[in-house]
Amino acid sequence: MSILSTRGLTKSYGDGESLVRAVDGVDLEVESGETVAIMGPSGCGKSTLLHLVGGLDRASGGEIHLAGRRVDQLTERALARLRRTDVGFVFQAFHLMDELTALENVELPALLAGHSPRAAKARAAELLDRVGLTTKAGALPTTLSGGQRQRVAVARALSNEPVLVLADEPTGNLDSAATLDVLRLFEDLHDAGQTLVIVTHDERIAATADRLITMRDGAFVDETRLTGGSTGNLGALAGLEG
Amino acid sequence: MQQEVVLALLAKEPSHGYEIRARLRSALGPIGDAMNAGQVYVVLTRLEKAGLVTTESTTTKDSSDRKTYVLTPKGQQRVAEWLTEVSWPRPDLAEFHLKLVAAAAAGLADPLSIVDTQRRELLRRLRDAQRAAMAEEDGAEAGLLLEGIVLRLQADLRWLEACARSWTTRRSTT
Amino acid sequence: MGRLLLIVRLAARDLLRRPAEAALLLLAIAAATTTLTVGLTIHGVASDPYANTREVTAGPDVVATILPDPEGGADPDPAALESIAAADGVTDHSGPFPVAGAALELGERTMDVQAIGRDAEPADVDRPAVTDGDWVRDGGIVVEAAFAEAAGLHVGDPVTLAGREFEVAGIAVTAALVPYPWTSCLVHCMLGEAPEGMRPADGALHDPGTVWLTVADVEEIASAPLSYVMNLKLADPDDAQAFVLAHGEERPGLPNLLSWNHTLEQVTHLERNTQRLLTTGGTLLGILAVASVAVLVGGRMADQTQRVGLLKAAGATPGLVAAVLLAASVTVALLASAVGLVAGRLTAPLFTERAPGLLGAAGEPALTASAVAIVTAVALGVAVVATLVPAVRAARTSTVAALNDAARPPRRIGWLIALSTRLPPALLIALRLAGRRPRRVVLSVASVTVTVSGVVAAMAANAQLAGQPLVDADTETQRLSDVLLVITVMLIALAAVNAVVVTWATVLDARHASAVTRALGATPAQLSAGLSLAQMLPAFAGALLGVGGGLALYTAIDPDEVPMPSTWSLVVLVPGVVIAVAALTAIPALLAARRPVAPSLQAELA
Structure with a gap:
């Protein structure tokens, strides 16, 4: 079942001579449970594409279908509801509220969706446990490491059980060890059947995906299926020949 | 060894x-x-x-x-x-580079598709190495080795990306 | 010296970079300084002419009257007054003169008057000065000047008094009685509206004017028992109050004494009220200006932390940084005090027109050194108080933090956040927005409290004024109403500006939080409602406090009379304020909520 499907999606800025196509006629299809990675150089439009799909920005043209519904023509209000129920976001800059604890950050989407405070809190505790941060539930983001903050952000994205999680350069601000933590998290999500679309220029993240799409100048230029093992062995990679 | x-x-x-x-x-x-x-x-x-x-x-x-x-x-x-001693393992880029040049010169194959195929393979290896690295406990000695493998592969992949860009430009200008 | 110049240059550049804000600051403080200046410079509006009149007319130190008992009983005996004349300290007296109440008809109009019977020769004490025409003669009446002006009477006009024909013989001025319309009652009379529960005596006159007739004429027109009035001169005029306390009685049938000090107080009642109104209004505006300046400067400080960091990184000490920040505010304050002093001095004459019923000119409005000092001190005080906290905070911020613009992280109020989880999304957003900047909430509440206090006090004052006799629209009572209106409008205008500025400051400050909240699923309607509610809640609190504060304020100013503004108007005022704030903040809130989410989030990455 196709969770996300776009046809001819475009986003342009300016007009006439100064027309810039940030996203240029993109057709994307994401199946349920798939992890799709979109790679490309800076400015290729991958973040813009993600914002369009998630309803944070309006497309200039084309169609977006999410969980069977057409969503490119929705009002701001309907888009907001979409973000509440169908889509979860993870950002490069985490975008946590500095004055709220980890738990309060995670329960916020549920509260905005109108769930009872008790239910929201319970769900938040459960999610923090899932990302391994139960001990940090009462901590403020400024006291957490980058990796921990991103894990809180992931927990927050899962708050309303979205059908699709969108991650925009999730490890962009993280060091190597934190990247590994987040990678583990994404693998867990994948194993649990979560549909993920990750925009990244970190090859390590891309390597975890089922499908890797390369983007350049606003358009898709390559698509690779990454299932199946590799031909070499690890020992050879390590230099242990003979 | x-x-x-x-x-x-x-x-x-x-x-x-x-x-x-x-x-x-x-x-x-x-x-x-x-x-x-x-x-x-x-x-x-x-x-x-x-x-x-x-x-x-x-x-x-x-x-x-x-x-x-x-x-x-x-x-x-x-x-x-x-x-x-400070010697470091020798890199082996020349062979691949020449492979691309020769293929293009002789018209035997499209350099871009060679790059893409190699890229795919390296990505798969990266995935394997990464999985192995994640299976190790934090702080284990072997984890460090695996991280080194991962980073090397990352560097190689970046170079392949540059190769792809370069050969695309070269194609469009000829 | 070089450092001082540097500070001044930096401060000037700072102001010129943001002319609109500097102008707003100037206006806020200038409103206060102008009002204060007018209040401080008008003086002697009525007291100077009164002193002059007293001298010219040989005004008495004590006026003794004896009125008939409204319940019946014996007619007043003028002999009772004679015994007062014989008391210690009395050096001279005139009278007793008879006084009768009557109805005066002029054309279509009928007015009550108290007619005093006098001899044709000038008396030793109280010689009313004739400004037009002649003194009393048979068949002629002399009209008190203020009454003549209000009633439109001129020399030679034929009038009917108690059914008999008279002619206006002259217009005169006296210091013994308060001029119309606050006439000192020599017969039973009622000024203005009767207070609740008090029944005017039968045959009491309503807002009478004073006229003089010959003694014979007075006795002839009297239809009721006569009153008697006697004018006393004391050895020491300053003893008048003591004399009244010693000898005065409040019971009908016994002499009723009034000192000249009391008369002066009545005469200057309006003038003093005007002054009090202006100085109180000026103070309220000053307090409001503190809130305005604090909000404007504080908001600017947040944008300026980077500049502060650059200054420090270039080698400036925290002291220099604070000095620059303060210098900018002080410059505006000095300008505002200059503007206020000039504007106040120019508008003061509007309040010093000639007081009718008295001789001589009103005191010239003059800027005394103390007035200049007070106004300047107030302006500087406003600027310093409002700027001090942000300046010190900015100076203390570490340079690195300032350069990274991490200087003002939002506050966290745990219980408020926990409470907000139980509320619908719009209120949740509102409470959390307010909780991020508690100091700003306090400023908002203070601003609304001060404004509503002023409005309620003005309403109470207006209620009191409405009960006054308003024969002619051009009286000082009307002018007082106008002054009230102007000050009230200034208060409301300043408060409205405050509300809009605070909303903008909140919107700017909460850009990131707003974008994140929308990314997490809040609709634009919920966000803009939250932004508005974040202002409406402090406004509600401020309005409630202001109603109580306003009544307390008015009682403090005018303790003798506390008329309540109508209850319904007070009840309507509180939700009215809240709705007004909602309207003012609606546009900034809506605009903010409609901003596209993606660029606002990305701005944080830049």
């Missing part, structure tokens, strides 16, 4: 062959599992022939497992030298 590695593992104290193998496996993690069991003994024999190592028999049976290997003074000296 570098001879000096085995030499260095004997520097602390005389050891049996199986002890050296165990230490290697612990340091290499999953990579060490794929190692040939007999390889260590081949290296030890070579070292003995070179006079860097001697053996002492134990009082029990006269099988390989019970031999104790000891560093000779010459061996110790070699270890000390080795530790201060």
Whole structure:
């Protein structure tokens, strides 16, 4: 079942001579449970594409279908509801509220969706446990490491059980060890059947995906299926020949 | 396997062959599992022939497992030298680069598709290495080795990306 | 010296970079300084002419009257007054003169008057000065000047008094009685509206004017028992109050004494009220200006932390940084005090027109050194108080933090956040927005409290004024109403500006939080409602406090009379304020909520 499907999606800025196509006629299809990675150089439009799909920005043209519904023509209000129920976001800059604890950050989407405070809190505790941060539930983001903050952000994205999680350069601000933590998290999500679309220029993240799409100048230029093992062995990679 | 590695593992104290193998496996993690069991003994024999190592028999049976290997003074000296050497493993980029040039010149294949195929393969290897790295506990020695593999692959992939960009431009200008 | 110049240059550049804000600051403080200046410079509006009149007319130190008992009983006996004349300290007297109440008809109109019977020769004490025409003669009446002006009477006009024909013989001025319309009652009379529960005596006159007739004429027109009035001169005029306390009685049938000090107080009642109104209004505006300046400067400080960091990184000490920040505010304050002093001095004459019923000119409005000092001190005080906290905070911020613009992280109020989880999304957003900047909430509440206090006090004052006799629209009572209106409008305008500025400051400050909240699923309607509610809640609190504060304020100013503004107007005021704030903040809130989410989030990455 196709969770996300776009046809001819475009986003342009300016007009006439100064027309810039940030996203240029993109057709994307994401199946349920798939992890799709979109790679490309800076400015290729991958973040813009993600914002369009998630309803944070309006497309200039084309169609977006999410969980069977057409969503490119929705009002701001309907888009907001979409973000509440169908889509979860993870950002490069985490975008946590500095004055709220980890738990309060995670329960916020549920509260905005109108769930009872008790239910929201319970769900938040459960999610923090899932990302391994139960001990940090009462901590403020400024006291957490980058990796921990991103894990809180992931927990927050899962708050309303979205059908699709969108991650925009999730490890962009993280060091190597934190990247590994987040990678583990994404693998867990994948194993649990979560549909993920990750925009990244970190090859390590891309390597975890089922499908890797390369983007350049606003358009898709390559698509690779990454299932199946590799031909070499690890020992050879390590230099242990003979 | 570098001879000096085995030499260095004997520097602390005389050891049996199986002890050296165990230490290697612990340091290499999953990579060490794929190692040939007999390889260590081949290296030890070579070292003995070179006079860097001697053996002492134990009082029990006269099988390989019970031999104790000891560093000779010459061996110790070699270890000390080795530790201060700064040579680094040779990169192997020229072969691939020439592969692309030759394919383009002779019209035998599209360089871009060569790059893409290689990229796919490296990505798969990256995935395997990453999975292995995640399976290790935090702080394990082997995890560090695996991280090195991952980072190298990352660097190689970046270069492949540059190759793809370059050969795309080259194609559009010809 | 070089450092001082540097500070001044930096401060000037700072102000010129943001002319609109500097102008707003100037206006806020200038409103206060102008009002204060007018209040401080008008003086002697009525007291100077009164002193002059007293001298010219040989005004008495004590006026003794004896009125008939409204319940019946014996007619007043003028002999009772004679005994007062014989008391210690009395050096001279005139009278007793008879006084009768009557109805005066002029054309279509009928007015009550109290007619005093006098001899044709000038008396020793109280010689009313004739400004037009002649003194009393048979068949002629002399009209008190203020009454003549209000009633439109001129020399030679034929009038009917108690059914008999008279002619206006002259217009005169006296210091013994308060001029119309606050006439000192020599017969039973009622000024203005009767207070609740008090029944005016039968035959009491309503807002009478004073006229003089010959003694014979007075006795002839009297239809009720006569009152008697006697004017006393004391050895020491300053003893008048003591004399009244010693000898005065409040019972009908016994002499009723009034000192000249009391008369002066009545005469200057309006003038003093005007002054009090202006100085109180000026103070309220000053307090409001503190809130305005604090909000404007504080908001600017947040944008300026980077500049502060650059200054420090270039080698400036925290002291220099604070000095620059303060210098900018002080410059505006000094300008505002200059503007206020000039504007106040120019508008003061509007309040010093000639007081009718008295001789001589009103005191010239003059800027005394103390007035200049007070106004300047107030302006500087406003600027310093409002700027001090942000300046010190900015100066203390570490340079690195300032350069990274991490200087003002939002506050966290745990219980408020926990409470907000139980509320619908719009209120949740509102409470959390307010909780991020508690100091700003306090400023908002203070601003609304001060404004509503002023409005309620003005309403109470207006209620009191409405009960006054308003024969002619051009009286000082009307002018007082106008002054009230102007000050009230200034208060409301300043408060409205405050509300809009605070909303903008909140919107700017909460850009990131707003974008994140929308990314997490809040609709634009919920967000803009939250932004508005974040202002409406402090406004509600401020309005409640202001109602109580306003009544307390008015009682403090005018303790003798506390008329309540109508209850319904007070009840309507509180939700009215809240709705007004909602309207003012609606546009900034809506605009903010409609901003596209993606760029606002990305701005944080830049």
